[in-house]
Amino acid sequence: MTDVDLDELEPGRASVDHGVTARVKRSDAWRSVFRHAQQDTPRGRALQSFSNVFLHVYPVKIPKRVLRMRYSFRLGFIAMVLFGILLVTGVYLMFVYTPSVGSAYGDMQHLKTSVGFGQLIRNVHRWAAHLMVLVVGLHMVRVFYAGAYKKPREFNWVIGVMLLVLTLLFSFTGYLLPWDQLSYWAVTVGTGLVHYVPLFGGRLQDLLIGGPQVGQNTLLRFYALHVAVLPMLLVLLLTVHIWRVRKDGFAVERASVGAFAEEATERPVAAPAAAAMAQATPALYGGRVRLLGVVDRESVTEAARPVDDTVFTWPHLLVRHVVVALGTAAVVLGLGVAFSAPLHGLANPNLTPASEKAPWYFAGLQELLSHFDPLIAGILVPGGAILIFVLLPYIDRNPDTRASHRKVAIILFSILLAMAVGLTVIGTFFRGPGWTFVAPWTHSYIEF
Amino acid sequence: MDDKSRRDVLRGGWKLGGALLIGAAAYTGYEALRPLATSAGGAKITVGKTASFEKDTSTYVPAGRMYVVNANDYIFALSQKCPHLGCHVPYCESSGRFECPCHGSIYDLAGEYITGPAPRGMDRYKVTIEADNVVVDTSVVEPGPAHGAKIFLTPPKGPGCIGKA
Numbered sequence: 001m002t003d004v005d006l007d008e009l010e011p012g013r014a015s016v017d018h019g020v021t022a023r024v025k026r027s028d029a030w031r032s033v034f035r036h037a038q039q040d041t042p043r044g045r046a047l048q049s050f051s052n053v054f055l056h057v058y059p060v061k062i063p064k065r066v067l068r069m070r071y072s073f074r075l076g077f078i079a080m081v082l083f084g085i086l087l088v089t090g091v092y093l094m095f096v097y098t099p100s101v102g103s104a105y106g107d108m109q110h111l112k113t114s115v116g117f118g119q120l121i122r123n124v125h126r127w128a129a130h131l132m133v134l135v136v137g138l139h140m141v142r143v144f145y146a147g148a149y150k151k152p153r154e155f156n157w158v159i160g161v162m163l164l165v166l167t168l169l170f171s172f173t174g175y176l177l178p179w180d181q182l183s184y185w186a187v188t189v190g191t192g193l194v195h196y197v198p199l200f201g202g203r204l205q206d207l208l209i210g211g212p213q214v215g216q217n218t219l220l221r222f223y224a225l226h227v228a229v230l231p232m233l234l235v236l237l238l239t240v241h242i243w244r245v246r247k248d249g250f251a252v253e254r255a256s257v258g259a260f261a262e263e264a265t266e267r268p269v270a271a272p273a274a275a276a277m278a279q280a281t282p283a284l285y286g287g288r289v290r291l292l293g294v295v296d297r298e299s300v301t302e303a304a305r306p307v308d309d310t311v312f313t314w315p316h317l318l319v320r321h322v323v324v325a326l327g328t329a330a331v332v333l334g335l336g337v338a339f340s341a342p343l344h345g346l347a348n349p350n351l352t353p354a355s356e357k358a359p360w361y362f363a364g365l366q367e368l369l370s371h372f373d374p375l376i377a378g379i380l381v382p383g384g385a386i387l388i389f390v391l392l393p394y395i396d397r398n399p400d401t402r403a404s405h406r407k408v409a410i411i412l413f414s415i416l417l418a419m420a421v422g423l424t425v426i427g428t429f430f431r432g433p434g435w436t437f438v439a440p441w442t443h444s445y446i447e448f
Numbered sequence: 449m450d451d452k453s454r455r456d457v458l459r460g461g462w463k464l465g466g467a468l469l470i471g472a473a474a475y476t477g478y479e480a481l482r483p484l485a486t487s488a489g490g491a492k493i494t495v496g497k498t499a500s501f502e503k504d505t506s507t508y509v510p511a512g513r514m515y516v517v518n519a520n521d522y523i524f525a526l527s528q529k530c531p532h533l534g535c536h537v538p539y540c541e542s543s544g545r546f547e548c549p550c551h552g553s554i555y556d557l558a559g560e561y562i563t564g565p566a567p568r569g570m571d572r573y574k575v576t577i578e579a580d581n582v583v584v585d586t587s588v589v590e591p592g593p594a595h596g597a598k599i600f601l602t603p604p605k606g607p608g609c610i611g612k613a
Contacts, residue, residue, distance in 0.1 A: 185535060189550055192533030207481045213534075221481065350510055350528070352536040354549045354610075370551045370565055374533065377565075435552045436610060 045312055057246065061310040062317055072146075074324045075139035076245075080238070081328045082132040086170075089125040090227065097177065099223035101216045104179035105346045112343070123336035129171055131332065133361045136167050140389075144413055147401030154393035156244040159237055161389045166234045171359065173226040176219060184347035185356050187222070188214050193369075193378035213349060354433045363427030364420055370435050385416075493584045498523070498577060504557060506539045506546075512586050514573060515539060515546075519558035519600040525573040525584040526559040531592050532566040540609035544602075546570060547610045554608070558600035560593050569593040 017023075024030055025037065036047040049055045065071060096115060097107045111118035140160060143149055149157035176187040191214065194205040210217025311317075344353070358366040368377035388395075396409050403410060432438035493512045501507060501518040508515055508528075515526045526546070530537045535550040545562070546555040553564030561569040569592030574585040 185550070189533040189535060192535075195534075206483050207478070209483075210481065211483045213529075217483065350513065350536060352538065352549055356535065356550045366551070369533070372565065373567060374565065378533075433549065433610070435550065 042312075045314065049314070055314065057242065058313040058317065059246065059249075060313060062313050064309055064311055067311065067316055067320065073138070073142060074321075075135055075142055077321055077324060078328050079132055079135045079139055080242075081325045082128045082135060082332070083234070083238070085128045085329060085332055086125060086132065087231070089121050089128065092121045093125060094227060099177065099220050101179065101219055101347075104177060104219060105343075108178045108180070108343050119340060120336055123339065123341050124332050126341040127335040127339070128332045129174060130359075130361075131328075131335075133167055133171055136164050137361075140164060141417065144392075145403070145410065147403075147406060149393045150396070150399055150401060151393075153244070153248050156241060156248065157393050158390050159241045159244070161386065163234065163237055163241060164389075165386060166230055166237065168361065170226065170230050170234070171361065173222040173230065175359065176214075176222045177226065178343055179219065179347045180342075180344040181347055181351075181353050182342065182344045184214060184349070185352050186358055187218065189356070189358070189366075190362075191218070193374060196374040196379050198375070198379075215349075357431070358427070360424060360428045363431075364423030365427075366435075367423045367427035367431070491586055493586060494578075495525075495582050495584055498580055498582055501582065504544065506557065508539065509584075512573070512584055514584065514586070516575075516582060516584065517557050517559070519556070522558065522600070523575055523577075523582055524558055525575050525586075527571040527573065527589065529571065530566060531568050531571055532564070537570065538609070542606040543608045544605035545608070547608055549610060552610055554610075556598070556601045560597050560600055561595050562598075562601065568595065569597065 031037070035051040036044065038044070038048065046060045049058070049060045093111075096111050096118065098104060108122070111122055143157065143160065149160075172187070172190060176183045191205055191209050194208055195201045197204055208218075208221075209215070210221055357363070365378065365382060368381060371377065372381075396406075398406055398409070400406055429440035430437055491512075493509065495507070495509050495512070495516050501516060501523055503518050503521055506515050506517045509525075512525070513528050515528060517524050517526060528536050530548045530550065530553060532548065532551055532553050535548055537546045537548045537553070537555065539545075540547045544557055546557075546559065548554070548564065548566070551565050553566035554562045555566075555570050556562055559570030559572060571592045572590045574588035574590070576583050576585070
């Protein structure tokens with residue numbers, strides 16, 4: 001083991017630490033893994049960030065306001081944590097589960113009766129899935145009200161919409177896998193909708209369920225979609241999503257439209273020019289944060305000097321993220337302990353149960369379906385909503401992010417949101433067996 | 449000139465190759481997913497003597513996933529599959545109607561649309577009488593009658609089944 005120059009490593013240190021930990025940390029092997037020793041200087045922290053692929057996901061420094069809970073409510077991060085929980089619990093479930101009509105249901109029972117913590121894993125998987133739909137939706141709502149989909153973040157909003165759709169597809173494909181009455185008929189109805197797609201709906205439905213009715217082919221292809229195709233797509237899009245969040249800097253309310261437009265011009269800037277620009281426009285948080293990413297590292301600390309409104313990501317933001325992640329895990333675990341995932345009777349293609357109800361996030365759709373033609377309620381309305389969301393940043397060209405200057409957009413979005421929430425509440429709480437209208441306090445038909 | 453044309457060929461060539469690859473991948477995906485010749489349906493089923501289907505009754509035939517009904521002495525074979533979104537429509541003995549629990553579509557004994565979100569009445573299979581036997585050909589499906597066809601509509605015999613858990 002070759003000791004490195006201690007003066008460089010820890011300047012001003014009086015005596016050499018001979019403890020085992022310290023010696024290991026000084027070894028070549030350790031330094032081959034962690035290239036930069038912990039150095040409590042701005043430069044040291046920056047170097048640590050730059051040389052670590054995981055830390056590099058974060059900027060070295062962030063504006064203080066980003067630390068405030070109100071800024072994002074950490075919803076995007078929570079969604080990512082939930083996805084992580086779903087991956088881990090999902091792999092556990094894969095060890096037990098066989099996607100076959102003959103054994104899927106039995107595997108679910110086996111999980112409950114013979115596998116230690118088996119049912120808990122399934123409960124946690126299910127709750128994390130429910131919460132992920134909720135949190136991804138709330139994240140979208142928050143991003144809308146913050147106006148954070150505006151230039152230069154238009155395309156990242158589009159990717160966000162795709163991630164929401166993927167999340168729903170995850171829920172839908174996963175719903176079938178236990179192969180009980182609940183899943184069988186929910187998927188029969190859901191895939192029945194596809195039939196109403198104009199022109200090639202019938203063909204599309206055939207490809208989706210692989211036969212005249214939901215059966216073994218459907219189970220196998222939903223399984224493949226759920227555990228392979230969708231995760232790959234989601235990880236791919238999530239990577240781009242996060243990378244763009246990082247590159248576009250943090251969305252903060254701009255003092256004026258002019259400053260925003262100037263900040264938005266994105267081009268590689270040479271180091272001296274970057275420093276000069278940072279000096280000239282000290283008020284532009286977003287601009288300077290991004291400059292940190294493009295200039296060489298000597299300029300980083302210099303550029304950060306003019307106004308010290310920033311803090312180091314590590315520890316300030318990372319500690320908060322760790323706390324949020326642990327909190328999320330605790331909530332999901334608590335819900336999993338308290339409320340078990342249901343398992344109705346074995347799927348029976350010849351008997352639709354009287355209590356056929358979609359999960360809450362599709363209850364609004366089910367409510368619409370009970371009133372309108374399936375082409376309208378099942379295809380045009382949801383398809384149109386997704387299309388409007390995708391096009392939103394290209395329709396709303398107003399660069400101002402202040403609420404008082406974008407009243408029309410906010411009012412329209414709020415009306416849409418209220419309708420969606422209203423339909424969901426009616427579908428979830430006010431509908432009884434046979435989809436008849438009931439008061440929520442008169443029955444115990446609500447099932448999550 | 450030669451150099452340039454070779455470069456052009458390569459420049460276009462990789463795009464063509466890429467397009468072919470994507471096409472092949474898409475076609476393979478289609479081949480993997482498309483359903484093979486359907487095993488269900490297509491069979492002729494002899495469901496019983498004509499006399500066994502009494503007037504204004506419905507008989508469930510699990511083998512054909514269908515109901516054989518006698519509506520005012522006309523025999524129909526109705527697919528159990530709701531034309532709305534594919535739920536199994538149960539027959540409600542108390543009302544003498546077909547009532548779908550999923551979205552509340554209701555049909556009369558002959559499968560004619562009465563109410564609900566369904567786009568048409570219940571689909572029918574071809575029925576023939578061969579030597580006093582009722583024979584259903586499940587390979588011939590006739591889409592259910594359009595809204596407004598109320599040839600066999602009679603008032604409900606009694607209370608409906610929907611809404612009773």
